[in-house]
Amino acid sequence: AAGVIQSPRHLIKEKRETATLKCYPIPRHDTVYWYQQGPGQDPQFLISFYEKMQSDKGSIPDRFSAQQFSDYHSELNMSSLELGDSALYFCASSGFTDTQYFGPGTRLTVL
Amino acid sequence: ELKVEQNPLFLSMQEGKNYTIYCNYSTTSDRLYWYRQDPGKSLESLFVLLSNGAVKQEGRLMASLDTKARLSTLHITAAVHDLSATYFCAVVDANAGGTSYGKLTFGQGTILTVHP
Numbered sequence: 001a002a003g004v005i006q007s008p009r010h011l012i013k014e015k016r017e018t019a020t021l022k023c024y025p026i027p028r029h030d031t032v033y034w035y036q037q038g039p040g041q042d043p044q045f046l047i048s049f050y051e052k053m054q055s056d057k058g059s060i061p062d063r064f065s066a067q068q069f070s071d072y073h074s075e076l077n078m079s080s081l082e083l084g085d086s087a088l089y090f091c092a093s094s095g096f097t098d099t100q101y102f103g104p105g106t107r108l109t110v111l
Numbered sequence: 112e113l114k115v116e117q118n119p120l121f122l123s124m125q126e127g128k129n130y131t132i133y134c135n136y137s138t139t140s141d142r143l144y145w146y147r148q149d150p151g152k153s154l155e156s157l158f159v160l161l162s163n164g165a166v167k168q169e170g171r172l173m174a175s176l177d178t179k180a181r182l183s184t185l186h187i188t189a190a191v192h193d194l195s196a197t198y199f200c201a202v203v204d205a206n207a208g209g210t211s212y213g214k215l216t217f218g219q220g221t222i223l224t225v226h227p
Contacts, residue, residue: 033213042199043199043217099156100156102156104152104153107151
């Protein structure tokens with residue numbers, strides 16, 4: 001069965017640079033969620049989209065923005081990167097069952 | 112604010128033994144999930160519990176939900192090494208209205224290590 005696709009899988013950036021993470025949900029899933037997981041931490045909700053509209057916002061810094069496009073893929077844009085932004089970033093998608101299926105994650109390292 | 116607490120946070124078990132992981136949450140919820148995560152990997156959905164008294168079983172794992180006590184348990188029977196992983200419970204806040212409904216609040220995770 002098709003799963004959530006995230007790219008890139010690994011990303012290394014310098015402080016103050018920008019990064020763009022992409023997420024391709026499971027086909028026919030209409031909701032996308034972004035989570036951030038620091039080392040040894042539980043995933044923290046960042047933002048979600050339903051039918052291309054932002055549906056909820058969590059602890060997402062103002063330096064981050066996200067959108068969902070007409071083909072339902074989503075992008076998380078991160079600017080002025082800080083060392084503390086180093087984490088695993090997961091995208092999850094859900095459809096009519098509401099169960100969230102997680103992608104493989106993007107490991108971001110900020111040097 | 113919804114809070115989710117798991118215990119224990121670390122669990123070292125011998126193969127063949129049984130144990131239970133507990134997940135308490137602070138507000139009304141009608142949807143509780145259990146996920147498994149291997150180091151550096153994604154979160155794999157194990158169980159979805161939707162109503163009071165719900166019980167689900169898959170292999171050596173069994174999950175239950177008591178919405179009145181705001182408690183879910185993940186019971187491990189006759190542990191094997193392959194079960195070594197971090198287990199998270201995650202809760203959807205039933206009081207979150209409209210488009211806020213659906214986001215997951217996770218427990219801290221329980222790191223399970225099964226020894227021969």
